[in-house]
Structure formats: structure tokens, C-alpha cells
Amino acid sequence: MPELPEVETIRRQLEPELLGSVIVDCAAFDHPKFTPAHLAVGHRVVGIRRRGKYLLVGLAAVGAAPDPTHELVIHLGMTGRLWIEPDDHHALEATDQPYQRARWRLDDGRTMVFSDVRRFGRIAVTVRNDHRGLNTLAQMGPEPFDPAFQPEPLRRGVNASRQAVKTQLLSQRLVAGLGNIYADEALWAARVHPGARRITRAQAERLSETIREVLAAGIAAGGTTLRDYRDASGATGRFQMQLRCYGLAGHPCERCGTPLARTVIDARSTTFCRTCQRR
DNA sequence: CGATTTCCCTGGCCGC
DNA sequence: TGCGGCCAGGGAAATC
Incomplete structure (x- = not known):
């Protein structure tokens, strides 16, 4: 049940780990909620924001300007977890671990893993700030710590x-x-x-x-x-x-x-x- | 269009 | 010990 504090905690931990890394490969659980994870391949991570309970990983195409043109949208649902595994000998397809829904291989050999027992989570890649098709995100109210929240x-x-x-x-x-x-x-x-x-x-x-x-x-x-x-x-x-x-x-x-x-x-x-x- | 209901999932827990 | 049944719960789709 990750809510804002849980997602923000994860965001703060992941940002310094991911910043500058290039996503070079991906394996995803075969379900429409998770297969969009593949679309992040070929991009460099240039920032991680949070909107409500959503993580928004800023993506810039490799070789292009370092401004984010797309974002990897991750919602943890009820039981979603994210972590980064060090470079090791595990194959990208090491989905023998139960409940893993996506694994992103980084250019330095590390892997970011998304696991989600109950599959209430969701992954999407969108044009930056274009959240059509993600209604809750598109209609998201003000951040509670933003002055716009009155x-x-x-x-x-x-x-x-x-x-x-x-x-x-x-x-x-x-x-x-x-x-x-x-x-x-x-x-x-x-x-x-x-x-x-x-x-x-x-x-x-x-x-x-x-x-x-x-x-x-x-x-x-x-x-x-x-x-x-x-x-x-x-x-x-x-x-x-x-x-x-x-x-x-x-x-x-x-x-x-x-x-x-x-x-x-x-x-x-x-x-x-x-x-x-x-x- | 806004409001309400249903569905997606599976581990844990309860009662028998 | 085993098993059926139910609960939790964010968000999207379906329905009202």
C-alpha cells in the first residue's frame, strides 16, 4: 500500500542510483500492465520525479540532448517493490524469482527490478507530461506540499x-x-x-x-x-x-x-x- | 458527465 | 492438517 510517503522514500533512494544510467535491455511479465516497460530501452535516466503515488523517471534518448522527452511511469499498486541489483552473473531473464514484473538492465551491468505480488501495479512510457490514457495521473490534484494546495x-x-x-x-x-x-x-x-x-x-x-x-x-x-x-x-x-x-x-x-x-x-x-x- | 459498481490479484487468516 | 471462503485495497473500466 505505498502512498505518497512510501513512494517518496523510494524516489529519494533511487534517484542518485539511477541518474545518468542508460537502460540497455528489459524483460517484462507478459501482461499489458507491465509489457510497456520495454519502451524505456535506449534511453538515459535524467531525473526522477513523483506525482502523488506515481514515480516518473525522466528519459532522454541516448545521443540526444539531456532533456527528458519521455518518462517511465511506475505505479506500485498495493504490493509493488523497486530495487537495484548490483552487477552480477544473473541473466536478464532471471524471472525465476517469483512475482517479478520487470527487470531493466543498466549500461553498467546493474539491474532495476520491479516486483508486484498482486499485480495492482502498472508501468507505462509516455511522452513527458502527456498522460492521456492514465486518467488518475492526468487529473491529479496539487501536491500537498505545493503552494497550490489551499x-x-x-x-x-x-x-x-x-x-x-x-x-x-x-x-x-x-x-x-x-x-x-x-x-x-x-x-x-x-x-x-x-x-x-x-x-x-x-x-x-x-x-x-x-x-x-x-x-x-x-x-x-x-x-x-x-x-x-x-x-x-x-x-x-x-x-x-x-x-x-x-x-x-x-x-x-x-x-x-x-x-x-x-x-x-x-x-x-x-x-x-x-x-x-x-x- | 458525474457517481457508483465491478474487476483485477494473491497471501494470510478464520472456521470447520 | 487440509480446505473453502473471505478480506485487503489503488485504480481503471464498465455501468448506472
Whole structure:
């Protein structure tokens, strides 16, 4: 369940490793979600950005100007992992390792590996910034740490729809990068009911602030590992020790002592405090 | 067009 | 011990 903090952690680890390397070969799992990995071959990595939960590896054709013309788009889905293997004697087609969906061979002999047990991940190569065909990415809302992310647009966006505020947060359209864990944490910290259809200015102020706070804390802790998540070095995150709401149904609310409640919103398990998160 | 539902996947867990 | 059944969950496609 890599969300923004987990993807950002991986991005920071991979960028210095990949920068300047040329992708010289590729093997991919035979499924339309993964075979586009081949399209990255013949390009040099000139940067790695992140938009929401997407990694965008900047690509420039070998021998061309060092400006990115394309990007390798990687979404980790639920169980996606990325890492770099040192130069060794393994064949590119060493897919005897289970669940490997793509292996990219670099010009210095190293290999970047993408594995994904549940195959909810996705790989694409696009013209830079042309994300037609990747709807969620094309309609991605502002990055939470960008000045463009403001309380008023958040409030207007939530109130313009009949959907629950949590559904809106998960849609990626009002703000980028939240998944189930950090959405529950931010709503709890802002004392906003996850099922609310409308929010006030004061709530939008608090929510925009707590979204930034929980995501920043998540990044600082190297992400959240509940089961599957590992960073590019194979390490677990540590934010699971700091969770105050997600997955804690039945435990007393830290603020008021009321046992946290569990419900389902948008087919997502949702934890909240009935007492301090009023509609 | 916006909202809702369904589907994709598989390991882990529960109950019998 | 074995097995059927169910759950988790991001995002896209299908449907309403």
C-alpha cells in the first residue's frame, strides 16, 4: 500500500542510483500492465520525479540532448517493490524469482527490478507530461506540499460533490498522494468525519494542515509497513508505530478516550472517532 | 458527465 | 492438517 510517503522514500533512494544510467535491455511479465516497460530501452535516466503515488523517471534518448522527452511511469499498486541489483552473473531473464514484473538492465551491468505480488501495479512510457490514457495521473490534484494546495479549493471541491470527504481525498483529484492509511490519519487529526458530505472553512483549514503533517511525518519515518511495504533497500518503514487512528478500531481515541469506530466508506475500511469527528 | 459498481490479484487468516 | 471462503485495497473500466 505505498502512498505518497512510501513512494517518496523510494524516489529519494533511487534517484542518485539511477541518474545518468542508460537502460540497455528489459524483460517484462507478459501482461499489458507491465509489457510497456520495454519502451524505456535506449534511453538515459535524467531525473526522477513523483506525482502523488506515481514515480516518473525522466528519459532522454541516448545521443540526444539531456532533456527528458519521455518518462517511465511506475505505479506500485498495493504490493509493488523497486530495487537495484548490483552487477552480477544473473541473466536478464532471471524471472525465476517469483512475482517479478520487470527487470531493466543498466549500461553498467546493474539491474532495476520491479516486483508486484498482486499485480495492482502498472508501468507505462509516455511522452513527458502527456498522460492521456492514465486518467488518475492526468487529473491529479496539487501536491500537498505545493503552494497550490489551499484550504479553499479543497473545501469547494469537497462541497461541489455529493461524495464523502474521504472518497474525495482518495480520488487524487483534490490533493495528490493520499491512500487509506494517511487519509484516516489526516481526517482524525483534523477532527473531520470521513463520511461528511460538506466541510466548513475551518475544517478545510485544519484538514489541509493535517494532510501535510501526516504525510511529512510519514516521509520522516520512511513510510508505513503493515505487511508488504519495503523501501528500495529492502527496509521496512517506521510510521506504523506512530499511527493514531488507522487500524486501531476498538482502541481508545487519544483525544477523548472513546473507542475508535470502524466503518466502510468507498469500499475502504475506515477508522474514526464518533465523538471528536462530528459530521 | 458525474457517481457508483465491478474487476483485477494473491497471501494470510478464520472456521470447520 | 487440509480446505473453502473471505478480506485487503489503488485504480481503471464498465455501468448506472
